Amino acid sequence: MSELTIFHKIIAGEIPCDSVYDTEDVLGFKDIHPKAPTHILFVAKKEEHFVPSIIDLTDETQHVPCMLIRAAQEFAKEKGIEGFKLTFHCGKGGGQEVFFLHLHFMSQQSL
Ligand code: AMP
Numbered sequence: 779m780s781e782l783t784i785f786h787k788i789i790a791g792e793i794p795c796d797s798v799y800d801t802e803d804v805l806g807f808k809d810i811h812p813k814a815p816t817h818i819l820f821v822a823k824k825e826e827h828f829v830p831s832i833i834d835l836t837d838e839t840q841h842v843p844c845m846l847i848r849a850a851q852e853f854a855k856e857k858g859i860e861g862f863k864l865t866f867h868c869g870k871g872g873g874q875e876v877f878f879l880h881l882h883f884m885s886q887q888s889l
Contacts, residue, residue: 809882826838
């Protein structure tokens with residue numbers, strides 16, 4: 779991964795976040811500009827899983843989106859959230875602004 783993004787700094791603890799899910803591999807934190815009553819971003823925490831975008835996945839990183847989806851599923855179960863939407867913005871043309879792979883989790887249910 780070439781450039782450091784704000785999400786690298788959040789994972790490194792250099793910038794605060796409102797964390798709601800934290801395991802060895804995945805961090806989930808509240809989106810700073812929520813577009814739904816619950817809007818969480820899931821990111822991989824380990825350097826070997828860092829990838830800018832779905833567009834850049836390789837054989838080595840192809841499992842990373844599944845890790846993020848699994849984290850979102852576990853989070854929903856933990857919080858009793860019954861319905862939600864998962865989105866990856868892929869590339870500038872896909873509305874991506876932060877080039878550190880992240881999964882948007884949105885639900886009309888509040889935490
Ligand atoms: P994307 O368009 O998929 O790249 O989305 C990036 C998301 O990151 C946007 O929804 C922003 O609101 C969110 N965001 C940017 N900076 C922060 C931050 N410091 N803490 C939490 N969310 C952020």
